[in-house]
Amino acid sequence: MMGGNVAGEGRSRPWDPASPFICRPGLRTLGPRHPRPGTHLCPGSATGGLNLQRSSGSPSVAAAGSARAAGGGAGSWPRDPAGVVCVTRHWAGPVRAAAMLRPGLLCCALLLRLGLCRGHWARPRNVLLLLADDGGFESGTYNNSAIQTPHMDALARRSLTFRNAFTSVSSCSPSRASLLTGLPQHQNGMYGLHQDVHHFNSFDGVQSLPLLLSQAGIRTVLLSAGIIGKKHVGPEAVYPFDFAHTEENDSVLQVGRNITRMKLLVRKFLQMQDDRSFFLYMAFHDPHRCGHSQPQYGPFCEKFGNGEPGMGWIPDWTPQTYHPQDVLVPYFVPDTPAARADLAAQYTTIGRMDQGIGLVLQELQGAGVLNNTLVIFTSDNGIPFPSGRTNLYWPGIAEPLLVSSPEHRQRWGQVSEAYVSLLDLTPTILDWLSVPYPSYTIFGKKTVQLTGRSLLPALEAEPPWVTVFSSQSHHEVTMAYPMRSVQHGDFHLVHNLHFKMPFPVDQDFYVSPTFQDLLNRSVAGQPTAWYKDLHCYYYRDRWELYNWRRDPHETHNLAADPSHTQVLELLQAQLAKWQWDTQDPWVCAPDGVLEDKPFPQCRPLHNEL
Numbered sequence: 001m002m003g004g005n006v007a008g009e010g011r012s013r014p015w016d017p018a019s020p021f022i023c024r025p026g027l028r029t030l031g032p033r034h035p036r037p038g039t040h041l042c043p044g045s046a047t048g049g050l051n052l053q054r055s056s057g058s059p060s061v062a063a064a065g066s067a068r069a070a071g072g073g074a075g076s077w078p079r080d081p082a083g084v085v086c087v088t089r090h091w092a093g094p095v096r097a098a099a100m101l102r103p104g105l106l107c108c109a110l111l112l113r114l115g116l117c118r119g120h121w122a123r124p125r126n127v128l129l130l131l132a133d134d135g136g137f138e139s140g141t142y143n144n145s146a147i148q149t150p151h152m153d154a155l156a157r158r159s160l161t162f163r164n165a166f167t168s169v170s171s172c173s174p175s176r177a178s179l180l181t182g183l184p185q186h187q188n189g190m191y192g193l194h195q196d197v198h199h200f201n202s203f204d205g206v207q208s209l210p211l212l213l214s215q216a217g218i219r220t221v222l223l224s225a226g227i228i229g230k231k232h233v234g235p236e237a238v239y240p241f242d243f244a245h246t247e248e249n250d251s252v253l254q255v256g257r258n259i260t261r262m263k264l265l266v267r268k269f270l271q272m273q274d275d276r277s278f279f280l281y282m283a284f285h286d287p288h289r290c291g292h293s294q295p296q297y298g299p300f301c302e303k304f305g306n307g308e309p310g311m312g313w314i315p316d317w318t319p320q321t322y323h324p325q326d327v328l329v330p331y332f333v334p335d336t337p338a339a340r341a342d343l344a345a346q347y348t349t350i351g352r353m354d355q356g357i358g359l360v361l362q363e364l365q366g367a368g369v370l371n372n373t374l375v376i377f378t379s380d381n382g383i384p385f386p387s388g389r390t391n392l393y394w395p396g397i398a399e400p401l402l403v404s405s406p407e408h409r410q411r412w413g414q415v416s417e418a419y420v421s422l423l424d425l426t427p428t429i430l431d432w433l434s435v436p437y438p439s440y441t442i443f444g445k446k447t448v449q450l451t452g453r454s455l456l457p458a459l460e461a462e463p464p465w466v467t468v469f470s471s472q473s474h475h476e477v478t479m480a481y482p483m484r485s486v487q488h489g490d491f492h493l494v495h496n497l498h499f500k501m502p503f504p505v506d507q508d509f510y511v512s513p514t515f516q517d518l519l520n521r522s523v524a525g526q527p528t529a530w531y532k533d534l535h536c537y538y539y540r541d542r543w544e545l546y547n548w549r550r551d552p553h554e555t556h557n558l559a560a561d562p563s564h565t566q567v568l569e570l571l572q573a574q575l576a577k578w579q580w581d582t583q584d585p586w587v588c589a590p591d592g593v594l595e596d597k598p599f600p601q602c603r604p605l606h607n608e609l
Helices: 064-069 089-100 103-114 151-155 172-181 209-219 252-255 258-273 336-368 422-433 513-524 534-538 562-581
Strands: 052-055 058-062 126-132 160-166 223-229 245-246 279-282 373-379 398-404 417-423 467-472 483-488 490-495 543-547 591-596 599-604
Touching: 058 513, 089 591, 126 422, 151 245, 151 373, 151 398, 160 467, 172 209, 172 422, 209 223, 209 279, 209 422, 223 252, 223 258, 245 252, 252 258, 258 279, 258 336, 279 422, 336 373, 336 513, 373 422, 398 422, 417 422, 417 467, 467 562, 483 562, 490 562, 513 534
Parallel strands: 126 279, 126 373, 160 417, 223 245, 223 279
Antiparallel strands: 052 058, 160 398, 373 398, 467 483, 483 490, 490 543, 591 599
């Protein structure tokens, strides 16, 4: 039995999607090992005067005016706990020192450290990153009425939902490496898949998010980084985690699809925390295909853990089955019985992930940390269907993105039209945790600069962001097909560097029922019920320019249209600048070679391209 029998275990308080995040009362600590109840920082009076008072023998700061207004005398507290902030271990030294000198210095020390009197418990900020594997827009949040995703929908009601979020690369390992470094794949070195025969790695000198957090834990504040699920990046020295249960030390099915096992690992991780900030990375393996690796579980592993003979049982999962005729077929997927059955299986695994998300949030709420945790949900790349994963067309790079901040409730339930990238997640998380990005170089060249931005300002007001970039070089080791793209407003430009070659197809997608049916129909000359044909899919122009507003399916290439020459040249210049800024080794390809000395420049090849 997978996941173990959870009967008899101490269950945490259920996560109620309909209720606001809840503060769990508890001891407020003045030191790392000496909890003292009753220590608070309270709002001042109308004149801003703060006094040092005593209550039950414990030193504390009280606002005399606020205390009286709450119905108490000197030394009593406002009755509304929302006006209370505890003193955590980070401020223990300044608190003691100030209290020994004079009462007013206690308030000054706290205010200088905190920057303001917050209206909630002053606990360390945390981050929960929820990542789908080959996930798309199959959720109620993104207007898919055929699938049930109550937990993602509930999270969306407490999030800002981004309508125009994009991955910087449409491949698993490169996307995860880019997400965890803030650097595109051509800059961080993870050109293709990490494990087995592919063996791609990020460069040794890259400073990743978990590495920066581990360094911050030594230098400034105590931070703990954990990963549960599919890691698929390396080397270990670049991506260290204090707490790791991944395919490197466990079965990816157990830590990435068995939501009961994942729930218990989250509980274990949280029980190891005291008052440290944490970064928890939940990398689900759902809804990735498993047809070529574990075909006995179905094309999307939809049978794994469903209780049928030989399938095992996941106690916390209530499988949802969908009829092929009921699914919504995206425009880029052939509307055939084979593809519909494929989508129905995918829906089932998305439902398993959705229930897993609910379990994870329940664990955080039960531990009393949800209301000071930034929660992010997204996916690594497009769904594994034609024009999806490994492509830089919209189906390959468009991603769901929910960002839930307990400190930015003003935009909960709203939708942002801003163009954002998964390259923005590292700057966002560093910003949330107040961890600076270091100054360093790779291979002794120019200083690495993040081209992404923090998304926290977008949680306060809609930003005018209209440009994102993408970069693809490999997927599997044999699939060298470098592409670069820029999206700016209504226009999308794709540069296919190997346009003389046919576009490669990965083995996972090749054996899928959808592609096999498409291939067989094409060979037999039968209708494919697809918006493209295989020849058009394989052989692409060097430059592809699309107007998304007028041509949302990207079928009419405007690159050779004289009326769009100015737009084409503008986007080409934007793309080239980004490639230079991110030290792209392919910046001069395919008609030039990059020469670094005496200074970086493109030397022409005169190859008639």
